[in-house]
Amino acid sequence: MSVAQTLPLIVITPMFGAALLVGAGRRLPRFAAETLGCLFAAGAAVLALLALAATGSSAGQPAEWVGGWRPHNGVSVGIVLVGDRTGLGLATLVSLLVLAALAYAWRYFAEPPRRHAGSFPALVLLFQAGMCGFTLTGDLFNAFVFFELMGVVAYALTGYRVEEARAVQGALVFGVVNSLGGYTTLLGIGLLYAHTGELGFAQIGNALAGSPGTPDALLIAGFTLVVTGLLVKAAAVPFHFWLADAHAVAPTPVCMLMSGVMVELGLYGAARVYWTVFAGPGGMPAADAHRALLALGVLTAVLGTLMCWQQRHLKRLLAYSTVAHAGLFLMGLAVLSPAGVGGVAVYVLGHAGVKAALFACVGILLDRFASVDEHQLHGRGRELPWVGALFGAGGLALAGLPPFGTALGKAVTEEAVGGWATALFVLVSAVTGGAVLRAGARVFLGLGTRPADAGRHPADETAGEEEPETRGGPLSRIPDTMLTVPAVLLAAALAVGLVPGLRTGIGQAADAFTDHAGYLAAVLHGRAAEPVPTPPPHWTASGVLWGLVATALAAGLALWTVRRPVRDDVARWTVPLRRMHSGHVGDYIAWFLAGVTLLGALIA
Amino acid sequence: MTMRLRMWVLALGGLGVAVLYVLACLDLPSFGGHRHPYGDRAVRAALARHTANTISSVNFDQRALDTLGEESILFGSVLGTVVLLRQTRDEDRQQPEPARVAPSVRRYALFALPVTLLIGLYIVAHGQLSPGGGFQGGVVVATSLHLLYIAVDYRALERIRPLGLYEVADAAGEAAYVLVGAAALPAGWAFLGNFLPYGTFNTLASGGTVPLLNAAIGVEVAAGVVVLLARFLDQAVEIVSTDEEAEGRA
Numbered sequence: 103m104s105v106a107q108t109l110p111l112i113v114i115t116p117m118f119g120a121a122l123l124v125g126a127g128r129r130l131p132r133f134a135a136e137t138l139g140c141l142f143a144a145g146a147a148v149l150a151l152l153a154l155a156a157t158g159s160s161a162g163q164p165a166e167w168v169g170g171w172r173p174h175n176g177v178s179v180g181i182v183l184v185g186d187r188t189g190l191g192l193a194t195l196v197s198l199l200v201l202a203a204l205a206y207a208w209r210y211f212a213e214p215p216r217r218h219a220g221s222f223p224a225l226v227l228l229f230q231a232g233m234c235g236f237t238l239t240g241d242l243f244n245a246f247v248f249f250e251l252m253g254v255v256a257y258a259l260t261g262y263r264v265e266e267a268r269a270v271q272g273a274l275v276f277g278v279v280n281s282l283g284g285y286t287t288l289l290g291i292g293l294l295y296a297h298t299g300e301l302g303f304a305q306i307g308n309a310l311a312g313s314p315g316t317p318d319a320l321l322i323a324g325f326t327l328v329v330t331g332l333l334v335k336a337a338a339v340p341f342h343f344w345l346a347d348a349h350a351v352a353p354t355p356v357c358m359l360m361s362g363v364m365v366e367l368g369l370y371g372a373a374r375v376y377w378t379v380f381a382g383p384g385g386m387p388a389a390d391a392h393r394a395l396l397a398l399g400v401l402t403a404v405l406g407t408l409m410c411w412q413q414r415h416l417k418r419l420l421a422y423s424t425v426a427h428a429g430l431f432l433m434g435l436a437v438l439s440p441a442g443v444g445g446v447a448v449y450v451l452g453h454a455g456v457k458a459a460l461f462a463c464v465g466i467l468l469d470r471f472a473s474v475d476e477h478q479l480h481g482r483g484r485e486l487p488w489v490g491a492l493f494g495a496g497g498l499a500l501a502g503l504p505p506f507g508t509a510l511g512k513a514v515t516e517e518a519v520g521g522w523a524t525a526l527f528v529l530v531s532a533v534t535g536g537a538v539l540r541a542g543a544r545v546f547l548g549l550g551t552r553p554a555d556a557g558r559h560p561a562d563e564t565a566g567e568e569e570p571e572t573r574g575g576p577l578s579r580i581p582d583t584m585l586t587v588p589a590v591l592l593a594a595a596l597a598v599g600l601v602p603g604l605r606t607g608i609g610q611a612a613d614a615f616t617d618h619a620g621y622l623a624a625v626l627h628g629r630a631a632e633p634v635p636t637p638p639p640h641w642t643a644s645g646v647l648w649g650l651v652a653t654a655l656a657a658g659l660a661l662w663t664v665r666r667p668v669r670d671d672v673a674r675w676t677v678p679l680r681r682m683h684s685g686h687v688g689d690y691i692a693w694f695l696a697g698v699t700l701l702g703a704l705i706a
Numbered sequence: 707m708t709m710r711l712r713m714w715v716l717a718l719g720g721l722g723v724a725v726l727y728v729l730a731c732l733d734l735p736s737f738g739g740h741r742h743p744y745g746d747r748a749v750r751a752a753l754a755r756h757t758a759n760t761i762s763s764v765n766f767d768q769r770a771l772d773t774l775g776e777e778s779i780l781f782g783s784v785l786g787t788v789v790l791l792r793q794t795r796d797e798d799r800q801q802p803e804p805a806r807v808a809p810s811v812r813r814y815a816l817f818a819l820p821v822t823l824l825i826g827l828y829i830v831a832h833g834q835l836s837p838g839g840g841f842q843g844g845v846v847v848a849t850s851l852h853l854l855y856i857a858v859d860y861r862a863l864e865r866i867r868p869l870g871l872y873e874v875a876d877a878a879g880e881a882a883y884v885l886v887g888a889a890a891l892p893a894g895w896a897f898l899g900n901f902l903p904y905g906t907f908n909t910l911a912s913g914g915t916v917p918l919l920n921a922a923i924g925v926e927v928a929a930g931v932v933v934l935l936a937r938f939l940d941q942a943v944e945i946v947s948t949d950e951e952a953e954g955r956a
Binding site: 110114171225682700 | 712734751778788794
């Protein structure tokens with residue numbers, strides 16, 4: 103069986119697993135259902151890894167025409183799956199992270215619905231299938247279908263704890279904003295189809311090359327609308343509002359998947375669409391795309407950082423740190439060069455491990471103490487030294503401590519963006535990492551004075567008293583799986599920075615990813631062309647230095663803050679920002695429309 | 707946010723999107739043109755595979771992977787609904803009361819039920835020949851069963867609606883699509899390849915795998931919609947929160 107033939111199997115393995123779990127759900131005991139879920143997730147991971155290993159050189163872009171509708175003279179009616187290294191690498195990351203989330207939820211997770219033991223793993227498997235399909239497809243409409251699949255399942259998973267009104271509210275906001283993004287994308291696909299009569303990435307790109315020149319309004323609108331939906335998933339400002347509301351209420355394993363990889367897939371989609379469809383002649387001028395993505399990236403990074411620092415609800419804190427990092431990723435992609443893509447790829451891999459591990463630690467706190475509030479938990483984490491160590495290591499890694507993968511990714515990306523960006527990257531890393539370290543110092547070390555309102559029930563939106571997710575109330579003992587998963591994830595994030603082979607592979611993947619003509623030739627004519635090689639991501643002295651500076655700043659910021667008395671009132675300048683994040687879905691939609699306008703204006 | 711600011715953001719944003727979209731639409735190819743690159747190719751491909759209904763050929767042959775994704779979206783939505791509308795700890799289930807139905811309504815619904823069921827099955831079975839197919843027919847079949855709720859009452863509907871069976875059918879429809887697609891692999895075809903004989907044009911047994919995939923969708927949609935509606939109806943008719951119950955007794 104060739105590499106190309108395994109591509110559909112990566113998508114259908116978890117799909118079939120989900121069908122099996124639902125079909126047999128009434129008879130399966132819980133243990134069997136969870137084992138089956140892990141097996142199917144692992145099966146897809148193995149297939150993706152094997153395919154990745156078999157894709158030898160960077161020029162290898164195995165393309166599988168589903169149903170055998172191979173193109174004749176570059177023309178086909180079918181859908182193609184493309185197993186280039188970036189797509190396959192992301193499918194591998196998705197599958198491994200799903201496996202980690204399922205292992206984390208292993209046996210501890212609150213009772214599934216009566217007689218539906220398999221429903222949680224089945225939903226997670228469908229989530230996996232949607233994400234893997236999205237990474238592998240080479241067709242714009244097919245990408246939309248898988249985008250919707252991962253959306254629909256994610257809404258249900260977010261609202262999983264329906265007993266709480268907030269879970270329903272968070273899932274509803276998530277569903278409404280992301281569905282609106284999906285429709286926008288569909289509208290854009292419609293425009294592009296009307297213009298070119300094609301739906302495949304490569305085919306549209308090929309058709310656009312027939313009419314070179316400055317893009318007309320249709321093309322600008324098509325690009326804006328398609329990218330909007332993807333940027334909603336990527337939580338770019340001002341489409342980011344759903345993210346914190348959803349993360350605050352979603353079960354911990356789901357947060358691990360959403361922050362670890364789903365948000366990043368939105369960015370991947372935007373970059374993939376740009377490079378395959380719009381980067382050639384007749385597409386979008388690089389300067390316009392660069393300006394739009396860079397502006398949104400900076401806005402996202404700054405706003406995410408400001409909001410992150412102010413949170414005391416730990417899940418919200420981590421959620422806004424994801425927003426901030428998504429902004430940095432967007433800035434890296436906006437460079438529109440192999441160096442930028444390679445740096446972001448390393449950064450995303452490292453971030454996935456670190457962020458998922460941090461969420462896993464917060465989940466343990468939630469299930470032990472029935473709270474995720476930094477002030478209420480003050481000093482109570484001292485009985486969990488291992489969790490504290492992992493949480494602290496995660497905070498340092500988030501701040502960019504070498505040799506974590508996050509540090510390498512940050513260094514390469516900031517160098518690719520260049521100039522003033524280094525300062526912004528250092529500041530964003532320092533403040534988001536510092537916020538995590540500050541929370542860790544208070545919760546696990548009990549540093550600083552115990553906040554006066556620690557005992558009472560604060561009514562404002564930042565407080566974090568929650569129901570534990572475990573069956574039978576708070577845990578008395580932490581299960582080994584819940585502790586092993588974050589440790590393994592952090593080790594993986596460390597390995598991303600240390601394994602040289604991975605860096606070379608990512609460098610080659612980025613070269614192929616940014617090779618518009620090579621992609622079209624490989625998909626439409628089956629011709630493999632070696633892209634122009636560029637140096638792969640690597641450590642530099644300045645990168646290490648800036649990483650250390652960011653880490654030192656983060657630690658200093660955290661220590662300085664915990665030594666000061668906790669203030670009850672919030673700082674005046676933050677009030678307008680907080681008011682923007684109202685939880686009111688109507689507000690989010692108003693900002694959404696303003697965002698589409700802003701994006702269109704930046705591109706035009 | 708204040709109402710005023712909200713309205714300003716909404717108005718400016720909405721105006722911008724409207725301008726963008728109208729400008730784009732002005733650049734669209736004019737109505738009634740003769741250039742249909744995909745349409746022409748799709749019709750040719752459908753005829754080559756002896757599928758009279760080109761739309762079914764696009765759905766179940768040329769772009770069958772899209773349909774697998776769409777089927778999975780429905781499957782995931784139904785599963786999500788089962789999870790979200792479950793009976794929670796603070797809810798109880800009550801037997802619904804028998805209801806009185808006006809005789810004319812009852813006569814109409816009992817007459818319409820078998821007719822609707824037959825039409826639904828017909829639409830599924832002829833998907834490869836005439837407009838329709840598994841998605842459309844499946845919904846009609848599911849609707850027909852619910853006419854019993856209108857004709858008699860909820861308890862009557864529950865008797866012909868063993869939910870466990872429908873959940874299995876829902877999953878079986880999803881699995882069947884994957885399996886038919888994978889069955890092409892040993893025959894040397896790509897996944898979802900149309901590996902069966904194409905049959906005689908414009909007869910029930912034409913189109914190769916199209917009728918099979920179509921039937922899988924029909925089963926999944928019919929069963930899925932029944933399960934979906936059951937969850938909503940249960941919430942409306944049977945499930946009450948214990949607070950409400952206590953209030954009702956007091």
